[in-house]
Amino acid sequence: MIIELNSQNFDNEIKNGLKLVEVYTSWCGYCKQQKAELEQMDKVWIGIVDADKSPDIAKKYQVSGFPTFLVFKNGKNIDRFSGLRDKEEIMSKLMQHL
Numbered sequence: 528m529i530i531e532l533n534s535q536n537f538d539n540e541i542k543n544g545l546k547l548v549e550v551y552t553s554w555c556g557y558c559k560q561q562k563a564e565l566e567q568m569d570k571v572w573i574g575i576v577d578a579d580k581s582p583d584i585a586k587k588y589q590v591s592g593f594p595t596f597l598v599f600k601n602g603k604n605i606d607r608f609s610g611l612r613d614k615e616e617i618m619s620k621l622m623q624h625l
Contacts, residue, residue, distance in 0.1 A: 529565060532574040533581045540574055542602040545624055547617070548574040550585055555593040557611045564614050571621070600624060 532540055532548065541548065549565065551558035565573055578585035578593065588597055588604060598606035598621065608620060 528569060528572055530572065530574045532576045532584070534583055537574075537576065537581070537584055538602070541599040544572075544601065545621065546572055546574060546599040547621060548576060548597045548599065550576045550578050550588070550590045550593065550595045550597065552578050552593050554579075558594045561594045561611055564612070564617070568614050568617065571618070596620070598624060 530540060540546070549558075549561065551561070565575075576584050578590060584590075588595075588607070590597075592609050594611070595607060595609045596612070596617070597604055605624060606620065612620075
């Protein structure tokens with residue numbers, strides 16, 4: 528399940544449980560490719576943040592390359608990784624935090 532996040536709903540959406548957030552931009556070619564992988568992960572909660580529309584979130588988490596993935600557990604940023612990833616790699620990263 529992909530949830531669009533922005534400055535208004537970000538904190539509330541990540542406050543409970545294990546959450547994966549992708550920070551992307553609409554002009555990023557790798558981000559466009561990444562979207563296809565994320566859409567296949569329909570059983571996983573995935574938040575997406577457009578860094579051009581919510582630059583405060585990208586700045587807060589020091590995101591400078593796209594796509595960047597942030598992993599949150601009960602609202603705390605516990606991991607991050609960048610670059611184009613397949614769904615198996617993403618799931619492997621998430622499983623480390625269960």
